[in-house]
Amino acid sequence: MSDVLPEAFAEIADDFHALTGRDRLQLLLEFANGLPELPERYAEHPELLEPVPECQSPIFLATEVEGSGRDAIARLFFSAPPEAPTTRGFAAILAEALDGRTVGEVIDTPETVTGELGLAEVVSLLRLNGMAGMLARIKRQLREKAGL
Template identity: 65%
Template structure:
């Protein structure tokens, strides 16, 4: 059993990609994730008040989580799909890269699967020596806030 066995498939593939590279190449891959972070949909870009700030990040990062379909039932279950929307400035490629990793790694997961993502995912990428601990805490902060929003929206404990 590999260290990432409990990760959802997309996250496990991302971790494997990082682990297969040398440290400088891991930084390059992180920059590729920064470039791949999707823009916010108009419903959030036009209403930044709907986004939650992530103060654990050194750069201004904002996120929103939808569980189930928009305008769906007020209460949704753990089997409902989750959509995560993240905003990070282009001038902060490390932070933006972490946001991109989360966006890709969480895409298509259910609420239950998102809640089961291990909190140590940032450390599994193998970037501990390449980026500051503060930046890794920022990614952990993003993941923690995403999980909290999922718990609140599913009324899970």
Template identity: 55%
Template sequence: MTTEALPDQVQGLIEDFDAVPEPDKLQLLLEFSRSLPELPARYGEHPEDLEQVVECQSPLFLAVELEEGGGDPGVNIYFSAPPEAPTTRGFASILYEGLDGLPASTVLDIPDDLPERFGLTKLVSPLRMRGMSAMLGRIKRQVRELQAARAAG
């Protein structure tokens, strides 16, 4: 999938980061960290339903759900990350804003190098970049598992 073939909301996020000079990209990431939605209450009551992304330097947990209906259901993504981890929360928020609600097939087609496309590799550590890549990998794996479970009935 080339950049031109990315879903509009993902392409828009990349363009937002491309539009700011390198020193301001971290400020934009911080702004994203503030917009990460809270977990639905059902996950607060059942944290065991969330998967930890151990590659992240800060504690980050996520859950993926498929919307009801046949065909190519939409994907809903939920994250839990502490407020004192703005980089991790920022990455989670970018993925949330870019992928939440997209059809499952579209999420699975997102290129694995998406985290590198935001121009942050010079500004954050390779370990943190691996954390964002791991988040994307977990999302895609959970989508595949949910699709398989739904197909098995």
């Protein structure tokens, strides 16, 4: 396990750290607005998505693996209501940083990544734990689907 942030996460963290508190919150809301829509295969079958009970707001996720093993490509999909912008923002950050990466890169992402964004001063620890819960579920699903 590496404590080095994946490149995309490092870039996002740099963006957040370049800002002050309120502007960090604004950037999180911008991420929330950019959360990709669910593809039809999930939008029409929400039962295929896994809930993330660590989140205060209802969020669901699914992963897909293209290939097998650590070199397989990870695909991430999230469903979060518009009235939960913090949760949507976290999901969008995870999607931007990890979707399309190898399963190995995602699995090697340190759990501490949620604290690396500098958001502890603008959102509660409970909300940050929700993002950590999303990451843990993503990793578990990818391990199962990639045969690791």
